[in-house]
Amino acid sequence: xxxxxxxxxxxxxxxxxxxxxxxxxxxxxxxxxxxxxxxxxxxxxxxxxxxxxxxxxxxxxxxxxxxxxxxxxxxxxxxxxxxxxxxxxxxxxxxxxxxxxxxxxxxxxxxxxxxx
Amino acid sequence: xxxxxxxxxxxxxxxxxxxxxxxxxxxxxxxxxxxxxxxxxxxxxxxxxxxxxxxxxxxxxxxxxxxxxxxxxxxxxxxxxxxxxxxxxxxxxxxxxxxxxxxxxxxxxxxxxxxxxxxxxxxxxxxxxxxxxxxxxxxxxxxxxxxxxxxxxxxxxxxxxxxxxxxxxxxxxxxxxxxxxxxxxxxxxxxxxxxxxxxxxxxxxxxxxxxxxxxxxxxxxxxxxxxxxxxxxxxxxxxxxxxxxxxxxxxxxxxxxxxxxxxxxxxxxxxxxxxxxxxxxxxxxxxxxxxxxxxxxxxxxxxxxxxxxxxxxxxxxxxxxxxxxxxxxxxxxxxxxxxxxxxxxxxxxxxxxxxxxxxxxxxxxxxxxxxxxxxxxxxxxxxxxxxxxxxxxxxxxxxxxxxxxxxxxxxxxxxxxxxxxxxxxxxxxxxxxxxxxxxxxxxxxxxxxxxxxxxxxxxxxxxxxxxxxxxxxxxxxxxxxxxxxxxxxxxxxxxxxxxxxxxxxxxxxxxxxxxxxxxxxxxxxxxxxxxxxxxxxxxxxxxxxxxxxxxxxxxxxxxxxxxxxxxxxxxxxxxxxxxxxxxxxxxxxxxxxxxxxxxxxxxxxxxxx
Numbered sequence: 139x140x141x142x143x144x145x146x147x148x149x150x151x152x153x154x155x156x157x158x159x160x161x162x163x164x165x166x167x168x169x170x171x172x173x174x175x176x177x178x179x180x181x182x183x184x185x186x187x188x189x190x191x192x193x194x195x196x197x198x199x200x201x202x203x204x205x206x207x208x209x210x211x212x213x214x215x216x217x218x219x220x221x222x223x224x225x226x227x228x229x230x231x232x233x234x235x236x237x238x239x240x241x242x243x244x245x246x247x248x249x250x251x252x253x254x
Numbered sequence: 255x256x257x258x259x260x261x262x263x264x265x266x267x268x269x270x271x272x273x274x275x276x277x278x279x280x281x282x283x284x285x286x287x288x289x290x291x292x293x294x295x296x297x298x299x300x301x302x303x304x305x306x307x308x309x310x311x312x313x314x315x316x317x318x319x320x321x322x323x324x325x326x327x328x329x330x331x332x333x334x335x336x337x338x339x340x341x342x343x344x345x346x347x348x349x350x351x352x353x354x355x356x357x358x359x360x361x362x363x364x365x366x367x368x369x370x371x372x373x374x375x376x377x378x379x380x381x382x383x384x385x386x387x388x389x390x391x392x393x394x395x396x397x398x399x400x401x402x403x404x405x406x407x408x409x410x411x412x413x414x415x416x417x418x419x420x421x422x423x424x425x426x427x428x429x430x431x432x433x434x435x436x437x438x439x440x441x442x443x444x445x446x447x448x449x450x451x452x453x454x455x456x457x458x459x460x461x462x463x464x465x466x467x468x469x470x471x472x473x474x475x476x477x478x479x480x481x482x483x484x485x486x487x488x489x490x491x492x493x494x495x496x497x498x499x500x501x502x503x504x505x506x507x508x509x510x511x512x513x514x515x516x517x518x519x520x521x522x523x524x525x526x527x528x529x530x531x532x533x534x535x536x537x538x539x540x541x542x543x544x545x546x547x548x549x550x551x552x553x554x555x556x557x558x559x560x561x562x563x564x565x566x567x568x569x570x571x572x573x574x575x576x577x578x579x580x581x582x583x584x585x586x587x588x589x590x591x592x593x594x595x596x597x598x599x600x601x602x603x604x605x606x607x608x609x610x611x612x613x614x615x616x617x618x619x620x621x622x623x624x625x626x627x628x629x630x631x632x633x634x635x636x637x638x639x640x641x642x643x644x645x646x647x648x649x650x651x652x653x654x655x656x657x658x659x660x661x662x663x664x665x666x667x668x669x670x671x672x673x674x675x676x677x678x679x680x681x682x683x684x685x686x687x688x689x690x691x692x693x694x695x696x697x698x699x700x701x702x703x704x705x706x707x708x709x710x711x712x713x714x715x716x717x718x719x720x721x722x723x724x725x726x727x728x729x730x731x732x733x734x735x736x737x738x739x740x741x742x743x744x745x746x747x748x749x750x751x752x753x754x755x756x757x758x759x760x761x762x763x764x765x766x767x768x769x770x771x772x773x774x775x776x777x778x779x780x781x782x783x784x785x786x787x788x789x790x791x792x793x794x795x796x797x798x799x800x801x802x803x804x805x806x807x808x809x810x811x812x813x814x815x816x817x818x819x820x821x822x823x824x825x826x827x828x829x830x831x832x833x834x835x836x837x838x839x840x841x842x843x844x845x846x847x848x849x850x851x852x853x854x855x856x857x858x859x860x861x862x863x
Contacts, residue, residue: 177449183453188459191459191462191463195466208467208470214414215472226452230428232429237442239441246446252442252522
């Protein structure tokens with residue numbers, strides 16, 4: 139039954155635990171992007187992916203986990219990403235609204251007038 | 255102490271970074287001026303497009319290379335050189351803003367191409383009157399904002415600026431696609447573009463977080479040095495796996511901007527939904543910046559920053575680092591994976607593993623002298639593979655298209671594939687002969703410069719025909735020769751040039767890229783370069799068919815009853831604009847040495863210090 143208790147469950151909280159949370163958020167977001175048909179759901183998935191990356195940045199930057207770390211770069215990137223995510227969400231929501239005005243729906247599956 | 259720190263920082267910012275950041279500052283200032291003009295209701299009197307035009311001219315003037323402040327002098331805090339114009343070839347590569355951006359000939363060259371394109375693009379938009387005068391401020395703000403992002407992409411030297419640049423170029427583009435309000439198709443196209451783009455950016459950011467976390471830095475030259483360290487200390491397979499995963503995720507974002515297969519889905523839909531003018535912007539400016547960024551990342555990871563910093567005496571051959579994953583899985587890891595299995599299977603045989611490592615070290619002693627060679631191989635294979643499928647898919651899918659904008663979208667995808675082919679050649683050559691690698695990047699730059707005229711001309715034809723006949727279907731081009739000779743002739747020349755047949759300009763670009771592939775093969779003996787060359791040649795032959803189909807429709811097919819009629823002949827301005835685009839395409843073959851000289855000068859210090 140050794141596989142039931144991998145190291146990550148027994149060792150003290152360190153970098154890998156944060157990375158696991160980040161990876162979990164990333165996968166959740168990616169699944170959300172792939173399965174949701176509602177534009178707002180997809181945008182939420184994108185936010186999850188960005189935040190998963192942010193957790194990675196902050197964890198990699200922490201001096202408490204590793205001798206060599208990403209340092210201030212990581213914190214700064216996380217801050218910039220938060221701002222950018224807001225800007226991107228604003229634009230995407232405006233575009234979704236514009237789409238709603240034309241189609242009276244925000245279901246991406248209904249967006250099939252253009253065929254690739 | 256504190257005072258010195260601040261004064262050093264402000265000196266390096268004021269006297270070194272900001273002068274080299276002039277283009278971006280001018281673009282920002284132009285955007286602010288345009289918006290202020292609208293706040294004070296001046297836009298009724300002053301057309302915003304003229305402000306934007308003047309802004310771009312000023313940016314071009316500022317761009318012409320100034321001698322950046324020598325770092326050592328600036329740090330001493332006393333000597334402040336006056337800006338001296340130096341020839342492009344003497345422009346050293348200077349990191350500005352503490353390494354966030356880099357200012358060198360390559361950046362200057364790409365920015366020049368972008369700004370010249372913008373001037374032609376403004377004329378195009380002015381002629382077709384795509385925007386009403388009161389909307390001009392919005393539209394030109396978006397255009398300049400996207401260009402600002404592209405300038406940052408072209409000089410990115412840090413993972414943060416890579417991401418910021420891509421986002422700053424993408425977000426305004428989403429809005430530009432949606433700019434035709436009330437048109438159903440354009441809102442759908444914008445929605446698809448925004449969602450694809452945001453998703454790709456998210457994946458890319460995650461990849462960046464993995465890469466920079468593993469390499470303990472987000473500054474590309476430092477990352478390259480750290481990667482060389484890791485690669486020379488026999489990394490274990492999990493390290494290589496994470497690095498490879500990060501590199502591939504980073505590649506997702508780049509491939510999206512390049513519209514490379516398999517991240518090209520947005521391209522045909524967006525091109526069909528958006529107006530021809532916006533298509534021209536997306537297919538030229540956006541692509542040029544993305545290619546510049548690809549070159550930056552590829553070269554940045556393949557070259558160790560400065561010889562002295564390198565732990566081993568490797569500095570001579572700038573190794574390529576970027577893509578550790580695939581090759582790691584394929585080749586480098588062949589060994590490590592084996593040893594891993596061994597450890598898993600019988601732990602007792604630790605000695606065997608050590609031996610194995612020892613053997614490998616002996617066997618790969620040459621490899622170890624160049625810790626980045628595996629990375630280089632992986633990177634070249636990854637980019638080369640994407641280039642092959644992009645190019646082939648774009649050309650094959652273009653066959654079935656009936657809408658001219660969709661066809662040009664697939665043509666854009668195929669051309670992105672051709673242009674990407676230069677990058678593996680540059681990567682492979684960077685270790686053996688930096689000069690030749692620079693020449694490979696130079697071939698790419700020549701291609702981009704020519705592509706500006708070809709694609710702008712093609713989309714100008716599409717826009718002018720749309721304005722007079724209201725149609726964008728290829729079948730409505732039937733009998734064009736009888737209705738407008740100038741469109742038929744110019745479009746034919748441009749299409750043949752897109753195929754890459756001599757004596758038109760497209761041939762020069764393709765020749766430059768294929769020549770660097772052939773040179774790469776003969777110097778390094780890497781087989782994949784030969785494969786790329788053959789695939790590129792075959793693809794040019796395939797593309798002949800669908801480009802010439804349009805020519806056939808225009809010249810041979812008779813005008814059918816249901817062909818959309820042209821309401822009026824083209825105006826003076828339209829005709830002269832078409833000629834302005836076509837003449838360089840037709841006549842560049844006469845003397846293109848100046849282009850070559852310019853590009854060679856600009857790239858003189860990309861790899862060779």
